[in-house]
Structures are given as C-alpha cells and as structure tokens.
Amino acid sequence: MAAARQVLCLWALLGVSRVRCEPIRYSVAEESENGSVVADVAKDAGLAPAQLSARRARIVSPAGRHHFRLERGTGRLVLAERLDREQMCGSLPTCTLTFELLLVDPLQIVPIEVSVEDINDHSPVFPDERVTFKIPETSDPSSRFPVEAAQDLDIGSNDIQTYGIHPENEFFTVSYQTRSESDMHVDLILQQPLDREEQPELDFTLLAIDGGTPPRSGSIQIHILVLDVNDNAPTFTQKVYIGQILENAPEGSVVLRLVAHDADVGINGDITYDFRQAGIHKYSDFAVDPKSGEIRVMKSLDFETTQKYEFSVRAVDGGGLSSMCKVVVEVVDVNDNAPEVVVSSFSSPLPENAGPGTVVAVFAVRDQDSGMNGDITCALEDQLSFSLKSVFKNYYELVTVSTLDREERAQHIVVVTAADAGSPPLTSTHTFTVDISDINDNAPIFNQTSYTMFVHENNVPSMLIGAVNATDADTGPNAKVSYSLVPTHSAEQEPCSCVSVNSENGHVFVLRPLDYEKLKQLEVVVSAADAGSPALSSNVTVRLVVVDENDNAPLVLHPAQDSSPPSSELVPAWTKVGDLVSKVVAVDADSGQNSWLSYELLKATEPGLFAVGAQNGEVRLRRPLTDRDAVKQKLVVLLRDNGQPPLSATAMLSVLLLNSLWDSQLPQQSPAAEHEDSSLTTYLIVSLVFVSLLFLVSAAAFVAFKVCKRKDLSSGHVLYDASNVQSYVADGVTAGTVPHTYCYELSLTTGSGNSEFKFLKPILPSLPAQHCSTGMGNNGADQFPPLPDTVGDADFESPEMQPGAQFNGF
Numbered sequence: 001m002a003a004a005r006q007v008l009c010l011w012a013l014l015g016v017s018r019v020r021c022e023p024i025r026y027s028v029a030e031e032s033e034n035g036s037v038v039a040d041v042a043k044d045a046g047l048a049p050a051q052l053s054a055r056r057a058r059i060v061s062p063a064g065r066h067h068f069r070l071e072r073g074t075g076r077l078v079l080a081e082r083l084d085r086e087q088m089c090g091s092l093p094t095c096t097l098t099f100e101l102l103l104v105d106p107l108q109i110v111p112i113e114v115s116v117e118d119i120n121d122h123s124p125v126f127p128d129e130r131v132t133f134k135i136p137e138t139s140d141p142s143s144r145f146p147v148e149a150a151q152d153l154d155i156g157s158n159d160i161q162t163y164g165i166h167p168e169n170e171f172f173t174v175s176y177q178t179r180s181e182s183d184m185h186v187d188l189i190l191q192q193p194l195d196r197e198e199q200p201e202l203d204f205t206l207l208a209i210d211g212g213t214p215p216r217s218g219s220i221q222i223h224i225l226v227l228d229v230n231d232n233a234p235t236f237t238q239k240v241y242i243g244q245i246l247e248n249a250p251e252g253s254v255v256l257r258l259v260a261h262d263a264d265v266g267i268n269g270d271i272t273y274d275f276r277q278a279g280i281h282k283y284s285d286f287a288v289d290p291k292s293g294e295i296r297v298m299k300s301l302d303f304e305t306t307q308k309y310e311f312s313v314r315a316v317d318g319g320g321l322s323s324m325c326k327v328v329v330e331v332v333d334v335n336d337n338a339p340e341v342v343v344s345s346f347s348s349p350l351p352e353n354a355g356p357g358t359v360v361a362v363f364a365v366r367d368q369d370s371g372m373n374g375d376i377t378c379a380l381e382d383q384l385s386f387s388l389k390s391v392f393k394n395y396y397e398l399v400t401v402s403t404l405d406r407e408e409r410a411q412h413i414v415v416v417t418a419a420d421a422g423s424p425p426l427t428s429t430h431t432f433t434v435d436i437s438d439i440n441d442n443a444p445i446f447n448q449t450s451y452t453m454f455v456h457e458n459n460v461p462s463m464l465i466g467a468v469n470a471t472d473a474d475t476g477p478n479a480k481v482s483y484s485l486v487p488t489h490s491a492e493q494e495p496c497s498c499v500s501v502n503s504e505n506g507h508v509f510v511l512r513p514l515d516y517e518k519l520k521q522l523e524v525v526v527s528a529a530d531a532g533s534p535a536l537s538s539n540v541t542v543r544l545v546v547v548d549e550n551d552n553a554p555l556v557l558h559p560a561q562d563s564s565p566p567s568s569e570l571v572p573a574w575t576k577v578g579d580l581v582s583k584v585v586a587v588d589a590d591s592g593q594n595s596w597l598s599y600e601l602l603k604a605t606e607p608g609l610f611a612v613g614a615q616n617g618e619v620r621l622r623r624p625l626t627d628r629d630a631v632k633q634k635l636v637v638l639l640r641d642n643g644q645p646p647l648s649a650t651a652m653l654s655v656l657l658l659n660s661l662w663d664s665q666l667p668q669q670s671p672a673a674e675h676e677d678s679s680l681t682t683y684l685i686v687s688l689v690f691v692s693l694l695f696l697v698s699a700a701a702f703v704a705f706k707v708c709k710r711k712d713l714s715s716g717h718v719l720y721d722a723s724n725v726q727s728y729v730a731d732g733v734t735a736g737t738v739p740h741t742y743c744y745e746l747s748l749t750t751g752s753g754n755s756e757f758k759f760l761k762p763i764l765p766s767l768p769a770q771h772c773s774t775g776m777g778n779n780g781a782d783q784f785p786p787l788p789d790t791v792g793d794a795d796f797e798s799p800e801m802q803p804g805a806q807f808n809g810f
Helices: 002-015 049-054 085-089 661-665 671-690 692-714
Strands: 024-029 037-040 057-060 068-071 076-079 096-103 108-117 130-136 144-147 160-166 172-180 183-190 201-210 217-227 240-246 254-257 272-277 286-288 294-297 308-316 322-332 340-346 359-366 376-380 386-392 395-400 411-420 427-437 450-456 463-467 481-485 499-501 507-510 521-530 537-547 555-558 568-572 580-583 585-587 597-604 610-612 618-621 632-641 648-658 744-747 759-762 806-809
Touching (some): 024 037, 049 057, 068 096, 085 108, 130 144, 160 172, 240 254, 254 322, 272 286, 286 308, 359 376, 359 411, 555 648, 568 580, 597 610, 610 632
Parallel strands (some): 130 217, 240 322, 450 537, 568 648
Antiparallel strands (some): 068 076, 144 183, 254 294, 340 359, 411 427, 580 618, 610 618, 744 806
C-alpha cells in the first residue's frame, strides 16, 4: 500500500504540478473549543493570506462534513466544531481527518491531515453494575472466575491500566492481562476454598483505573454465592468467532452460530447464551438465541456507517458456571451508493469568443462505497464542444474543445455521468447548463440583394414608397439595426435630397414631388448598421423608378402656332386626291401610352375637302378642288394622347388654294409695305417743298443708279442664290402641296420688295438638275424645311427680296 502511494505521488508530481503530493500534517486535541486555531496553513503552504481570497481558497472534505474552516484574511486553519475523537474514530489507535485546501484560480490542491489527539475525558465503565458468581464450595484455590472487562473509550495511557478489589478480602484477588490491543482479560482468582456454611455470600467492589492525569475509575459490584459442587464450566469451541454479512442482508438473517460444551450433566450441564455490547449501552443490532447460540441481525446494516462489530458472548450452565468468547461481525460492502458530483466552481454564461481549453467548471466525484464499488469514472454524454480533464484523484475540469458560436447554439446542456465499478455499476449524472453570451460578430443582412421601388410622378411630399429590412443574427444591442443613406461622394454630402429612410424601421420616403420628365429613376445606397461595439454594417442598393403620369398635353411642333402672321400651305389646282398637303408634327413629353397621339380634324372651312391621318397627322386632299372652294382654307386639328384621362391640344393650319401658276407667284402688298409707301410719299412731298432745287440732281443720280444696276444683272450677278432664298420663300415640295417634279425659277429686280414680279417663265430644260432639287434629301418631300411665315390670312403676298434674287419654287 505504501509503495502504491509513493507511485501515485510520483505520478502526481510529474503530471499534475498544481497538486501537492505530500500532505501537511497537524494535530489537535479533542474537545477543543470551536474557533480554536489549529495552524497557519497559508504559511505552511507557501501562500500569502491575500492570495487565499484572490484564488478563492476553500476547504473540501471528502466526507462532506467540514470540521475545520479557513480564515482567508489570516490564512489560519481553525476548528469549525468541537471534536470528539471517540465518536469519530471509536477505539482506533489513530484518528486522522483528511481534507484538501482547494485554490480555484489557478487550480491548486494542498492535501492536509489533522490528527485528533486523545484526552482523558472518559471513565472506565463495566457492562453491568452488578455481577453475581455462583461458586461451588468445592472450588479449588487458584480457580479463576472471568469478569467482563471494563471499557474506556480513551486510548493509550488514558485507557484502563489496573484493576483492584475494594475492600480487599482473603478469598479473592484480581488478575488481568491484555490479550490483544482491544481485548483485556480480567479474572477473579480464588485464594482459598470457600465454605458455604461459614459464609454463603460475599460482596465486594471491583475497580478499573485508567492511566490519565488525574486518573479515572469505574466499578462493578461483585456478589459471590457459594454453591454446592458444579465443577465444570461451559467451554466454547473457539475463543474468537468471526462472521461476515452483507450490509443489505434482511432482518433476522443468521450471522453465525456459537457452540459451547459443559462436561456436567443435568442442570449443571444446561447452557444458555447471552452477549454484552462492547460499549456502554445495550446492543440492539444483533440478538443471540439463548438455546441455539445463533446470532441474528435485528436491524438494517450500513457499511458506510459501521464496518465491523465486536462484542462478547457468555455461555452459562445450570450450575452458574460460565465462559466468555469474543464475536467479531464484519459488514461486507455492497454497491448501494451511487457516485456523487460535487461542483466547486462553475462559469456561466460563457462568451462565444472563448478559446479552446477554457475552464467552465471544476468538480469532484466521490462514492461512499469501498473497493471496486468506490472506483469512479466520469464521461460526457453526446458532447462535441466540451471535454473532461482529470487534474487530481477525483477532481475534474470541464473545458471547451472548440470555438463556440452563439448564433448556432445559444445554450449547451452538458451532462456529466459518473459510474462506479460495482456489479452492477451505479451511475449518477450532473447537468451543467452553459449559456453562451453574444459578441458582435455578425453584420446585418438584407432580405434582398437589391430593392426596386415605384412611385408615380407628382406624388405627395413625404410619401411612403416601400421599406428595406435587414436582420442581424446577434442578440441584444448587437442585433439592433438602424438604417441610413450612404453619401455618394463624401460624408458631408447628402445622398439625395428627395429620398429619406427611417432609421428605426427602414421605411423609404420620397420627400418632394417628382417629375418623370426630369427624373425617370435614381439609385441610392442604404446602410444597415447594428448597435455593437464596434458596429458592423452592410449596404444595399435601392432603385427608385418614377412611373409616368399623363400630366403633359401634346405640343405642336409644326405648323408653328405662335408665328405672326401664321404660315400657309399652298395647294395648286392640279393637286390630286390623296396627295399630301401638310403634316401636323407634335410630341408629348410623357411616355408609354400617355405619349401615343391621335389626330382628328376638328374644324375646317370646307368639311369634306381635307382628311387628317388618325395616327400620323398627315393632311391629305380628300376630293378634287373646284372653283367654288374658298381660296383660303382654315383647318383646326385636334391632337389627343392616350392617357387616362386624355389630354389634348389643337393645331391651326392655313391652306391657300391656287387656281393658276400666276396666282401662285403674284405677290401682294402687305400691310407693312403699305405703311412704308405712305411714309415714303410723305418724305417725298416734304423733300419737294424744301429741296426743289435738288430735284434734278436727285433724278439724274437715280437714273444713273438704275443703269448701273441693269448692267450688273445682265452680267449674271445674283444677289441671292437658292440657299439664301429658302429662308424667305416656301418650297412647295417641302410643304407637300404639289409633286416635286414641278419646278420654276423666279427672278426679282432691284427694289422688288415693294414692286411686282418682273417676269415669270418655266425653267428651261437646260438648267442644272440641282436647281430643281434644292432642299431635297433622300426621302423626298419629307426632308424639306417648313414653310416660311410669309403667307397672310387674306391674300398671298410676295416675300421681300433683293433685286436680282432667284429661287426654285413651284
């Protein structure tokens, strides 16, 4: 056993440096007062008193009962209760209490042994107050009469040392000797024969004296009855009877049977059995059958309370002679106690960023059974995140083996199973509920990768158009999400003045009315940030699409509605039915079906003369022209879009019907020209009155100027070519009034702005081709510019031109 202990200590020193192998030993006298100082354990363990509190020192007793307590402030070990050595250890020669000084952080275990020293606090006690001996008168001198020895609960020198008779007499002396450490044999020795006739009875006191200071004594009254001859006392077959019984044996079970013989016959040979408890009081756990000598169990036994019983049994014959034997009953342990798990420290909640190897709990396991029934093994049930680590004897640490994730599992149920090695084995479990505390390790996540929201234009201010939503896998403040717009360039710049997001619920608002024609869509970036430290965030793109409303009426581009005087379309008499007269060109700023335009002839001078294309706005001749048709035709075209409700506009067209080619080229005096003639006449009259002398000079100069100008025209100089005249004269091909194959040349003289045409003739075939195709593109008439605003409401008038100008016309 000592060799095994040395091997265990050597292993502990090499493998577990935090455990002291050699225990610290102290001694204390029993019956010391509560609070008595035993020793300075901090000093003996090499620790400062301040370390005891810092390292959460405590006393851990295997038995679960704390006889001592630790003063953390001073480091002293003091008594927690009054100790009674006899109650704790009985008659054992040594009484040692073992426990450990446990330092949790860091873990250190210091074994401690305290020896409880005996004091002389018990007097010897005989089993009975009075004993009667029936001694035949024929008894020989030197006959011995055994007396059950007195018992003293003290040990050593405080135990019984001597026996004596008081008062002394001539018949008896006392003899005593020790058979074993726990058994003393006491006999009364007859010094001389008794004479019943002379003295039938004899009384004296037998004293038992211990060796304490001062000594204590106990006494028993001896009563001697002198009998007639019965010269054989009962004799046991064994001096010591040893029996074993299981601790769970039922009541009434036979432990063993005693056998004693007496050579006498008759009543002197009838033997009865009785037994005495080795202690002070009557023993009641066992009973002996007075006739058969069988010893039976009378109560339930508990190995953990008492492992062995010792008592004496006496055999008495009918003549009063007796003999004694010793009975030892050993209680055999059965596996009737499950292991216990005693937790010393436990840390919960545990942060999820705790690294592998973090100590979660420190606990001890113990079993009150002995032998294999007390050998314990520990294991974890279905656990991958934690493991057990043995630190010393029956102490274990519960540690983490991997990184924990609260989002994956917020609570771990760790079940520790302790099993002994009995047959069948007994187990017990202890559950550690380890809560995992959150850290901010998850950024908010939007439920969509991007958002598209729609808003109709002309919306009301602060209109809710949708919401973004982000969730955070963390908890508490780490999961509280707030929303904000991310600036497009710098932190000081507002991302968008027309969009706002609610920081609490992610609702997206449009702050002001939008115009589809100015803004069709925009993108903003919304950030979701949690309230952790540091905060984590994520972004998402929100696309705002503006939905068009029918809020724009059609706009007429051609013919121009704001020109003064308005332009007129020329339609020659030979125009065929279905020919293009003009085209109303309009646009709508809306989109989709809101911009689809339809055309309708709302009003016309001759209702059946012209038709308007419903889809393209082309004005075409519906029937042939007649002499009864008015020269000037006014058309009102209604333009309507396809919105709900539809919006509309009107286009005013003026059409001149030409009966002959000369009518088409004869200029008419405009009101502006008449005003100029009136001014010139007034000027001439005034000049003639006041400058009559200069008339001839002016006339001569005028004639000379005319002559020079004619020479310039005859030499081929033209003031305006075809490209210049396009800004003054409408091209018939462009207007679409006649087919483009008709082409004429018009020559104007000097001062023709206030005069008539000088001549009108068809263009000769020898003219270059470009003179007939001026202003024409690949698409024919559609490529010509719009007509100039030179046609009045009443009559067709010639545009003002410089002398000698030419243009390609109808």
